[in-house]
Amino acid sequence: MIGVIAYPLGLAVWFSLTDAQVGESGHFIGLGNYDYLVHQGTYVDALRNTAVYTSLSTAIKAGLGLLMALALARTFPGRRVVYALLFLPSCSRS
Numbered sequence: 419m420i421g422v423i424a425y426p427l428g429l430a431v432w433f434s435l436t437d438a439q440v441g442e443s444g445h446f447i448g449l450g451n452y453d454y455l456v457h458q459g460t461y462v463d464a465l466r467n468t469a470v471y472t473s474l475s476t477a478i479k480a481g482l483g484l485l486m487a488l489a490l491a492r493t494f495p496g497r498r499v500v501y502a503l504l505f506l507p508s509c510s511r512s
Contacts, residue, residue, distance in 0.1 A: 435449070
């Protein structure tokens, strides 16, 4: 886990705090890169768009899941067939 997750994550954090270019080790500049990003209009727009997309898509998926669960909680003809069709993709062998 350390070699696959922790080392690359730590290296990415370190590079974000330096002025390193490809093939160079760079010099420590602290939070200068982050300060530069915050003052870019496109970065702020992208951050806002990501927050809106994430929150809306999560709310919509949760709402649709709740509606489907409530609809399937009632008994109706063909209920077992609908269950089988819903769970069929999770039973695939690969």
